[in-house]
Amino acid sequence: MYVLLATNPFEQMVSPIVRLLNMAINPILMLVGAVGAIYCIFLGIKLAKAEEPQDREKAKGALKNAIIGFVLIFVLMLALKLGLPAMQAWMNSPA
Numbered sequence: 001m002y003v004l005l006a007t008n009p010f011e012q013m014v015s016p017i018v019r020l021l022n023m024a025i026n027p028i029l030m031l032v033g034a035v036g037a038i039y040c041i042f043l044g045i046k047l048a049k050a051e052e053p054q055d056r057e058k059a060k061g062a063l064k065n066a067i068i069g070f071v072l073i074f075v076l077m078l079a080l081k082l083g084l085p086a087m088q089a090w091m092n093s094p095a
């Protein structure tokens with residue numbers, strides 16, 4: 001015979017992880033933004049100082065890749081922040 005539980009059996013295991021994610025997302029977003037800005041400024045200076053055409057193209061490619069990478073990280077962190085309540089609701093919903 002099965003006993004129905006009133007709460008989700010995984011809630012004890014998941015709740016510390018969710019609390020940690022909620023606490024860490026804002027500082028991580030700020031850190032990624034700051035590091036991304038500093039790194040892009042560094043690459044922009046490197047692009048401005050490049051004298052050879054091949055060095056210019058190399059710096060331009062590095063700057064483009066850095067911007068794409070940091071934007072992707074920022075969007076994924078934001079999606080996690082916005083999607084976390086929906087995941088919690090889904091986890092706590094009765095089956």
